[in-house]
Amino acid sequence: MLAALFVGFAALLVVTSLMVVLHKNPVTSALFLVLAFCSLAGIYLLLRAEFLGMVQIVVYAGAIMVLFLFVIMYLNLQHDVETGLQIAVRRGIGWFVGVLMLLTGAALLKRGWALGPANEVLPGAEQGNVAAIGRVLYSRYLFPFEITSILLLVAMIGVIVIARGRSRAHAAGGGAGGGA
Amino acid sequence: MAALWSIPAVQAATWAFVKAMIILNGMLGVVSYLIYAERKICGHIQARTGPNRVGPLGLLQPIADVLKLLFKEEFVPASANKVIFFIAPILAVFPAIVTFAVIPMGPPPMFVVTDINVGLLLFLAMSSLGVYAITLGGWASNNKYALLGGLRSSAQMISYELAMGLSTIPVLLKSGTLSLVGIVDRQAGWYQVIGPLWLPNWGIFHWYLVLPFVIFLITAFAETNRAPFDLPEAEGELVAGFHTEYSSMKWALFFLGEYMNMIVISSIAVTLFFGGWHGPGLFFGTNGWLSEGPPWMGLVWYLVKLGALMFFFIWVRWTFPRLRYDQLMGFGWKVLLPASIVNVLIAALWLYAREVM
Numbered sequence: 001m002l003a004a005l006f007v008g009f010a011a012l013l014v015v016t017s018l019m020v021v022l023h024k025n026p027v028t029s030a031l032f033l034v035l036a037f038c039s040l041a042g043i044y045l046l047l048r049a050e051f052l053g054m055v056q057i058v059v060y061a062g063a064i065m066v067l068f069l070f071v072i073m074y075l076n077l078q079h080d081v082e083t084g085l086q087i088a089v090r091r092g093i094g095w096f097v098g099v100l101m102l103l104t105g106a107a108l109l110k111r112g113w114a115l116g117p118a119n120e121v122l123p124g125a126e127q128g129n130v131a132a133i134g135r136v137l138y139s140r141y142l143f144p145f146e147i148t149s150i151l152l153l154v155a156m157i158g159v160i161v162i163a164r165g166r167s168r169a170h171a172a173g174g175g176a177g178g179g180a
Numbered sequence: 181m182a183a184l185w186s187i188p189a190v191q192a193a194t195w196a197f198v199k200a201m202i203i204l205n206g207m208l209g210v211v212s213y214l215i216y217a218e219r220k221i222c223g224h225i226q227a228r229t230g231p232n233r234v235g236p237l238g239l240l241q242p243i244a245d246v247l248k249l250l251f252k253e254e255f256v257p258a259s260a261n262k263v264i265f266f267i268a269p270i271l272a273v274f275p276a277i278v279t280f281a282v283i284p285m286g287p288p289p290m291f292v293v294t295d296i297n298v299g300l301l302l303f304l305a306m307s308s309l310g311v312y313a314i315t316l317g318g319w320a321s322n323n324k325y326a327l328l329g330g331l332r333s334s335a336q337m338i339s340y341e342l343a344m345g346l347s348t349i350p351v352l353l354k355s356g357t358l359s360l361v362g363i364v365d366r367q368a369g370w371y372q373v374i375g376p377l378w379l380p381n382w383g384i385f386h387w388y389l390v391l392p393f394v395i396f397l398i399t400a401f402a403e404t405n406r407a408p409f410d411l412p413e414a415e416g417e418l419v420a421g422f423h424t425e426y427s428s429m430k431w432a433l434f435f436l437g438e439y440m441n442m443i444v445i446s447s448i449a450v451t452l453f454f455g456g457w458h459g460p461g462l463f464f465g466t467n468g469w470l471s472e473g474p475p476w477m478g479l480v481w482y483l484v485k486l487g488a489l490m491f492f493f494i495w496v497r498w499t500f501p502r503l504r505y506d507q508l509m510g511f512g513w514k515v516l517l518p519a520s521i522v523n524v525l526i527a528a529l530w531l532y533a534r535e536v537m
Contacts, residue, residue, distance in 0.1 A: 001189070027264070027319065034312070054301035062308025063341075066315065066334050073319050073331065130298060130358055 212242035272313035272437030318422035329421030350527035364456030382455035
């Protein structure tokens with residue numbers, strides 16, 4: 001049962017990831033990326049990482065991809081019709097990186113997978129891993145956790161400052177209209 | 181056959197399937213009569229009678245409405261993105277139906293489809309996926325009014341989702357679990373407020389959960405795109421918003437999705453703040469009036485609370501005028517979000533102080 005579900009989710013993940021790259025319409029590509037995130041969440045659930053799976057959907061599929069879609073719709077991107085030298089150079093780089101990745105993958109596969117110790121008793125399996133993650137995050141990893149939040153705060157304030165400065169300059173240049 | 185039935189997984193899957201079928205089909209009936217109820221209530225609020233021609237008291241009106249929708253022409257704009265135009269209405273209904281899998285409608289195991297330990301997160305995940313239906317529907321129609329409606333809705337729903345998620349945290353702090361069945365279990369029984377005053381141990385009767393409930397309710401209106409937050413379909417400025425180009429059953433699916441989302445979000449509010457299926461057993465109490473009743477009594481209490489909240493939803497829609505767009509965004513980011521963060525702090529400090537003392 002679990003194996004069948006895994007094959008289903010994995011196949012979906014591979015197919016949708018390929019479609020993200022291969023489809024020509026940017027909006028359709030973004031939608032396939034959403035589907036890829038959802039099938040990844042399914043694989044997390046099969047690994048009994050239910051918190052990670054749900055957060056994957058909330059954060060990536062529900063918030064980040066909506067913003068992506070928003071931007072794509074605003075820019076009104078059409079089909080990729082660029083031609084000329086630039087596209088040839090880009091294709092060359094693409095082929096080079098692709099072959100490199102394929103070789104790395106083959107080399108890794110040849111070594112065989114180390115599955116690690118068979119740990120059937122997961123920590124906090126009966127009450128779920130939400131409590132376990134919370135406990136570790138707020139004790140052992142408290143410092144990196146707080147530093148990350150400060151980093152995000154700095155980024156957020158930076159964006160606000162930049163946006164405010166631009167709109168003020170715009171208002172001053174426009175003449176009419178109120179201030180900030 | 182008997183051997184197959186003896187496997188617990190097969191039994192669980194079969195029961196889950198049967199319950200899902202009952203919920204799915206029941207919900208279609210409930211939604212069509214909810215629309216009837218909305219039209220009746222709105223009629224009486226505006227000093228009219230509402231639908232009263234088809235059947236006694238107009239009770240067959242939903243059937244007539246559905247038949248009308250089925251026989252209407254399926255229209256697809258010439259330059260629309262056909263596939264996404266087709267998928268968007270399905271996406272409007274799908275998240276709402278999935279969320280029903282974790283809502284406890286009565287005492288487990290009979291009235292709960294499945295109890296997972298991240299039930300509330302599943303609800304938040306599904307409500308965040310609900311944005312796609314409206315955004316994509318608006319974009320795929322290739323109509324400027326529809327696109328503006330879709331963009332408005334995605335901005336609105338992302339903004340209000342944050343406040344909604346934060347407003348549930350005090351409940352989680354109190355109950356210590358993300359499982360919806362667990363949250364309901366923590367609200368059983370009675371508790372002494374002051375002196376002779378005893379109240380049910382529901383979330384709403386704890387002072388530090390009142391403001392979170394108000395914030396949750398306000399964001400619920402925004403998440404379901406109901407008035408006074410129905411800017412994605414503001415008729416005065418956007419024709420009909422994101423579903424301008426939709427007709428027939430595709431349009432009906434958007435409508436179905438809106439009402440199903442209303443039911444889902446009200447159910448979550450009942451679960452988090454109104455004790456879910458808990459309530460005094462009255463005549464059927466096993467140990468007097470105030471004790472718990474038999475299991476079906478739980479279902480009745482759940483439905484009564486849900487009905488009251490649904491009535492509130494409809495009442496608000498026909499009472500308040502629509503907000504202006506910048507007011508809506510300002511209210512979400514500058515009022516609701518800070519208020520819910522302060523709330524988390526207050527609830528955490530109070531619970532900690534009570535534990536220490």
